[in-house]
Amino acid sequence: MLTESRKVFFYGEVGAGKTTLIKEICKQLALPDEITSPSYPIINQYTWSIDGEHRSLNHIDLYRLNDIEEALSLGIEDLLADDSYCFIEWPALIEPIIGDNLLKIKILHNEDSSRKILFL
Ligand SMILES: Nc1ncnc2c1ncn2[C@@H]1O[C@H](COP(=O)(O)OP(=O)(O)OP(=O)(O)O)[C@@H](O)[C@H]1O
Ligand SMILES: [Mg+2]
Numbered sequence: 615m616l617t618e619s620r621k622v623f624f625y626g627e628v629g630a631g632k633t634t635l636i637k638e639i640c641k642q643l644a645l646p647d648e649i650t651s652p653s654y655p656i657i658n659q660y661t662w663s664i665d666g667e668h669r670s671l672n673h674i675d676l677y678r679l680n681d682i683e684e685a686l687s688l689g690i691e692d693l694l695a696d697d698s699y700c701f702i703e704w705p706a707l708i709e710p711i712i713g714d715n716l717l718k719i720k721i722l723h724n725e726d727s728s729r730k731i732l733f734l
Contacts, residue, residue: 616643619715621694623705626721631729632703635721636673643699645671652703653677657688671699676707686711 616622616639624632633651640649644664652658653675661670672693679685685708693700694712702708718734 615717616699619717620697620699621715622699622701622717622719623712624701624703624719624721625705625734627723630721630723632721633675635719635731636701636703639701640671640673643669643671645669649673651675657693669699670697671701673701675703677704679707682707682710 624636626632633649637649640647640660644662645660646662647660649658649660652673656675656678658673659670660673661668663669674690674693676685690708691711694716705712720732720734722730722732724730
């Protein structure tokens with residue numbers, strides 16, 4: 615799924631499982647660190663190498679931001695334009711500045727503890 619775009623927006627309510635899903639995807643990408651939620655730092659950046667290939671990943675949570683200006687001041691536009699993996703929770707704020715080459719995933723929390731994942 616990450617061959618089309620490395621930029622992914624994750625939608626879903628509080629506790630839907632966005633960070634948990636991102637954690638699993640990071641394992642698949644051979645990121646050696648156990649990722650933590652970026653809700654306080656807003657952006658967590660990781661770099662690592664696998665089979666000689668250098669990879670970088672930005673895990674971003676925009677929940678605490680109030681307007682798009684704050685997001686722009688963090689340099690989000692540049693992160694969306696380079697070749698890093700960018701996984702963004704609570705992305706609605708920056709919808710006005712996104713291009714086409716982007717994957718959107720929505721997680722729905724079912725009444726039991728299972729989840730439904732929609733590709734938007
Ligand atoms: N697929 C799943 N099945 C069962 N439990 C899950 C699943 N995904 C997440 N959880 C549990 O739900 C809780 C919230 O998950 P998580 O922190 O990933 O949500 P989130 O969508 O990132 O929330 P937030 O909007 O606050 O960042 C955690 O306790 C996690 O273990
Ligand atoms: Mg989260």
